[in-house]
Amino acid sequence: MRIRTAVVATALLATLSACGSAPNQAPGAAPKPAGAEIAGQIDQTSVVDAGPVGQNLPGTPMLDKIRQKGELSFAGSRNTIGFSQLDPASGKLSGFDAGIAQLLAKYLLGKPNAKLQSGGSDTREALLGNHTIDIAVQTYTITEDRAKLVNFAGPYYLAASGIVVKTSDTTTKQASDLAGKKVATESGAAKDALLKAVPTAQPVLFDTAAQCVAAVEQGRAEAMTLNNASLYGVVATKSDVKLLDSTFGSNPFGIGLPKDDPAFKEVVNGFLKAIEADGTWTKLWQATVGKLVKTPAPQPPQIGSVPGS
Known part of the structure; x- marks a missing residue:
């Protein structure tokens, strides 16, 4: 299993379904698919499998710890379709943010061993500060106040x-x-x-x-x-x-990192630059959020381009 979960999530979207005619939908047209069906169309596995592996990465305390464990632990959403959606039956996590975590794990370890940990938006800073998690990839907006508590790689979106x-x-x-x-x-x-x-x-x-x-x-x-x-x-x-x-x-999303290892931030920024340069970032978008919005993938933002990054 590519993603192992620390806490089993409930099937939030199993009960979500479309009702009636959709906006601007012609009379008699088929209704929108249920949430579970839409989530089922999102699968970044092939993109992650083809993702890059970092070469000659510098040793840092965080990188050494991650390699010793053999996995990357991260805080992420379980119910954000397109970005990070958990199927509790299979344990599969799909979406753009989920793919970023998996790709980073592959870049650091040579295989996408990413472990989703429990934790919400109100606990990310504490979990990073006490090293309960290695990173946070959770539609995490970079702000100057947050950057006083954690490091941010990115922005990546x-x-x-x-x-x-x-x-x-x-x-x-x-x-x-x-x-x-x-x-x-x-x-x-x-x-x-x-x-x-x-x-x-x-x-x-x-x-x-x-x-x-x-x-x-x-x-x-x-x-x-x-x-x-x-x-x-x-x-x-x-x-x-x-x-x-x-x-x-504007909500610039960053990868949250522990504050006490600035060299690790440079490693993660190097990862983001690598997946943007080789087209992996765009392919990930197309396989995930692109299934929902049906528009061309946006241009990735410049790394370090916002206050707090």
């Missing part, structure tokens, strides 16, 4: 804040239209980005994207916003909400 509303909503077209409205979001970077762009918005805080979208569906919020990486898969499984074309702000 530039997300933006997206907006989801009911399909029937014809008045909300961009961020400024959220002024004075109740907007479902998560604490931290997502809420901060919302209030920076729309100071008069009224954040309604939830723990997960699924809870946010449910609030919109049930009328407890008029819209929701998270980084668009968290929204692609959610919207792909729904017919009563839509993701607007308009985005705001």
Whole structure:
């Protein structure tokens, strides 16, 4: 098994299915596939198998530890379709972030031995600080405050804040239209980005994207916003909400690393440069997020190009 899980996750998406006609879908057309079916189309195995192996890498405390264990432990999501989605029955983890972790393991070890550990967005810094995990690849936005606690390799992807509303909503077209409205979001970077762009918005805080979208569906919020990486898969499984074309702000994703081994950060940045240069990054996108958005792969961001990286 390529990924071994420390904690068995529940089958969140097994209960998600499309209902009714999708937005802009012709009458009589087949409904959107269920979330589990969409997740089943995402498989980065062949990309990881063809990924590069690092040559003549310098020894660092973290790299030595990882090689001694024979595996790379990482904090990652279990329920973000397209980026990191766990199938609890098979233990298979699929998506862009999952692929980044697997490719890094192969680059460091010669084989993609990556172990998903338990841990949420509120515990990543502590887990890295006490070396419970080796890295965090979890739609992890680089910020200067976070960079005081952890090192960031990257950025490896530039997300933006997206907006989801009911399909029937014809008045909300961009961020400024959220002024004075109740907007479902998560604490931290997502809420901060919302209030920076729309100071008069009224954040309604939830723990997960699924809870946010449910609030919109049930009328407890008029819209929701998270980084668009968290929204692609959610919207792909729904017919009563839509993701607007308009985005705001910037969410540069980085690989979180322990603060006490700066040389390891250079090794991981070297890995990112390698997969960008040889086309692996683009192939990974096409095999994962590209299955959801059906648009050409974006250009990878320049390593070290944002504050905190």
